[in-house]
Amino acid sequence: MGRAHGRETLQARAAAMRSAADFPALFVVDHDPNSLGLLLFDLSRWFGNDFIVRGEASSEAALAVLREMDDANEPVALLLVDDAASDFLASAHELHPAAKRVLLVDRDYTTTSPVVQAMTLGRADFHIVRPWADHEAVHNAMSEFLSAWTSEQEPNFEEFRIVAAEDDGRAVQLRDVMTRFSMPFGIYGVESDAGRRLLDEAGVDPTRLPVVIRYDGQVIIDPDLPDLARAIGVNVKSDVDTCEVAIVGAGPAGLTAAVYAASEGLETVVLERAVSGGQAGTSPLIRNYPGFPHGISGGILMERTCEQAWLMGAHIVFAQQAVALERSGGDRVVRLLDGTEVRAGAVVIATGVEWRRLGVPRLEALVGSGVFYGAAVSETRAMQDQDVFIVGAGNSAGQASLHLARHARTVTLLARGDTLAKSMSSYLVRAIESTPNVLVRQRTEVVDGAGDGTLNRITLADHHHDTIEEVPAAALFVMIGGEPHTEWLPEDIVHDPQGYLLTGRGLLEHPEVRWEQDREPLPLETSMPGVFAAGDVRQGSIKRVASGVGEGATVVRLVHDHLTERTRR
Numbered sequence: 001m002g003r004a005h006g007r008e009t010l011q012a013r014a015a016a017m018r019s020a021a022d023f024p025a026l027f028v029v030d031h032d033p034n035s036l037g038l039l040l041f042d043l044s045r046w047f048g049n050d051f052i053v054r055g056e057a058s059s060e061a062a063l064a065v066l067r068e069m070d071d072a073n074e075p076v077a078l079l080l081v082d083d084a085a086s087d088f089l090a091s092a093h094e095l096h097p098a099a100k101r102v103l104l105v106d107r108d109y110t111t112t113s114p115v116v117q118a119m120t121l122g123r124a125d126f127h128i129v130r131p132w133a134d135h136e137a138v139h140n141a142m143s144e145f146l147s148a149w150t151s152e153q154e155p156n157f158e159e160f161r162i163v164a165a166e167d168d169g170r171a172v173q174l175r176d177v178m179t180r181f182s183m184p185f186g187i188y189g190v191e192s193d194a195g196r197r198l199l200d201e202a203g204v205d206p207t208r209l210p211v212v213i214r215y216d217g218q219v220i221i222d223p224d225l226p227d228l229a230r231a232i233g234v235n236v237k238s239d240v241d242t243c244e245v246a247i248v249g250a251g252p253a254g255l256t257a258a259v260y261a262a263s264e265g266l267e268t269v270v271l272e273r274a275v276s277g278g279q280a281g282t283s284p285l286i287r288n289y290p291g292f293p294h295g296i297s298g299g300i301l302m303e304r305t306c307e308q309a310w311l312m313g314a315h316i317v318f319a320q321q322a323v324a325l326e327r328s329g330g331d332r333v334v335r336l337l338d339g340t341e342v343r344a345g346a347v348v349i350a351t352g353v354e355w356r357r358l359g360v361p362r363l364e365a366l367v368g369s370g371v372f373y374g375a376a377v378s379e380t381r382a383m384q385d386q387d388v389f390i391v392g393a394g395n396s397a398g399q400a401s402l403h404l405a406r407h408a409r410t411v412t413l414l415a416r417g418d419t420l421a422k423s424m425s426s427y428l429v430r431a432i433e434s435t436p437n438v439l440v441r442q443r444t445e446v447v448d449g450a451g452d453g454t455l456n457r458i459t460l461a462d463h464h465h466d467t468i469e470e471v472p473a474a475a476l477f478v479m480i481g482g483e484p485h486t487e488w489l490p491e492d493i494v495h496d497p498q499g500y501l502l503t504g505r506g507l508l509e510h511p512e513v514r515w516e517q518d519r520e521p522l523p524l525e526t527s528m529p530g531v532f533a534a535g536d537v538r539q540g541s542i543k544r545v546a547s548g549v550g551e552g553a554t555v556v557r558l559v560h561d562h563l564t565e566r567t568r569r
């Protein structure tokens with residue numbers, strides 16, 4: 001009796017210590033009370049140490065509780081809702097926008113299943129199909145959903161602290177690099193108490209900003225990309241100067257080529273002018289990459305591929321731009337910006353595409369300070385309750401608008417044409433139409449912009465109504481396509497008028513190509529034998545992550561063929 005009483009007292013004390021505001025909730029709405037009970041039991045068993053598990057059998061009751069929780073500032077991490085209640089998700093999400101929304105659906109693989117529409121329109125983040133026999137699989141799925149929620153929370157541990165002036169555009173660049181390397185970090189204004197304290201502790205003069213302070217006390221003042229890359233712990237110089245294959249560019253095509261080349265035993269060097277991931281690394285959610293039905297963050301996908309290439313034995317070098325490529329006997333030599341070079345038996349060019357520029361000088365001057373080329377993943381959270389604009393009418397612009405709409409007050413898509421349907425997939429057009437805070441202005445161009453250190457307004461020319469109008473704008477994302485990174489290549493690597501590299505048999509018909517081999521060009525081979533192109537940089541390639549990955553894997557087979565032929569000669 002005494003021991004039982006003691007246990008009760010301990011439980012009561014533990015319950016009292018677990019203030020609901022400290023522990024985020026997993027909230028279940030299941031109209032079947034038996035199923036609700038089982039779910040609550042399983043979730044408590046699996047996650048009860050870190051989360052409060054709550055549930056209701058009706059949407060009305062659930063909404064009332066969620067309102068009370070919102071009033072009491074009690075966070076919700078996960079809303080797990082059965083399909084009959086899926087309409088309720090919208091209201092619940094308004095109250096708890098940070099919560100991940102999981103639809104619990106019955107086994108029905110027709111296109112009329114409510115989950116198909118909910119996922120397409122972005123009304124749910126994940127789904128689970130029931131009944132399930134495998135508890136382990138459900139536990140794993142829930143852990144994945146929770147880890148998606150956790151990754152969006154402020155980090156508990158900051159590996160890097162950045163102290164910068166409020167309007168310093170370089171802080172935005174630092175934030176981008178930290179995000180691309182998945183480094184937990186915090187940014188502190190130099191005028192804030194925390195910022196002043198950090199500078200004091202580091203003994204740094206506040207006139208020399210931005211300052212980056214590593215967890216172990218290392219201080220870097222106004223770092224450039226190589227400084228930062230070194231502090232993060234990645235290579236900025238190749239540790240070999242000769243290899244079998246040098247890959248230029250660490251986007252999906254280059255990194256996949258590295259995974260395959262290194263795993264097949266080739267001495268492989270990857271040279272990347274910035275950080276890994278390429279364009280794909282800036283994409284908040286890639287929904288069409290096979291194997292990820294709920295989509296995957298481009299940054300995470302690329303980080304994993306980079307890790308995989310490294311574990312297979314590839315030498316990966318960041319913050320090192322390739323500036324020239326030359327023949328040297330049978331070898332190819334890649335020259336780098338720091339004056340060093342890498343000699344290789346074969347070279348894969350996977351340098352992708354540079355965003356096309358707006359060409360408005362006052363906006364170009366604000367790049368990184370409110371004007372962004374492409375959708376910067378790291379900026380999304382910072383857009384909370386802001387009015388933001390996107391220039392562009394392609395799929396990237398459509399995806400970015402939906403992603404930003406989760407945080408921004410309004411997102412306005414500015415399109416030059418008179419319909420989105422010509423340039424954007426219909427599923428995205430439908431999703432945009434049903435997202436109330438995404439607005440579309442057709443036949444509208446950005447002609448100017450201004451701001452004091454950071455963008456605060458843009459000027460729009462509306463060709464439909466023939467008006468010029470200045471509107472407040474917290475950010476402008478420019479997504480109007482791009483130009484390939486091929487300006488550094490020699491003339492005998494032939495490209496089309498836009499700069500995309502020509503490859504394969506078609507080269508033989510090109511008037512500028514002098515092909516002197518006693519074989520035809522291999523499928524991804526450029527007009528310089530032994531130099532291949534993969535991904536967006538190649539003329540005719542499909543500008544997608546999966547196709548870049550496919551070409552990256554394919555090109556390694558061709559590199560083998562070239563190297564084998566070379567040794568035979």
Ligand SMILES: Cc1cc2nc3c(=O)[nH]c(=O)nc-3n(C[C@H](O)[C@H](O)[C@H](O)COP(=O)(O)OP(=O)(O)OC[C@H]3O[C@@H](n4cnc5c(N)ncnc54)[C@H](O)[C@@H]3O)c2cc1C
Pocket residue numbers: 248249250251252253254271272273274275276277278279280281282283284285286287288289320321322323350351352353374375396399400485488534535536537542543544545546548
């Ligand atoms: C915002 C956004 C969203 C997107 N969403 C999707 C999507 O949902 N689904 C989809 O399938 N596709 C999507 N795409 C397209 C997709 O990201 C690209 O097709 C893909 O990244 C191309 O891969 P790549 O390896 O060919 O080139 P990139 O990803 O462009 O990588 C090229 C790399 O080469 C480096 N480089 C360039 N020049 C040099 C040099 N001289 N020396 C060294 N390194 C150099 C660059 O820094 C870059 O890291 C999206 C693109 C963007 C921008």
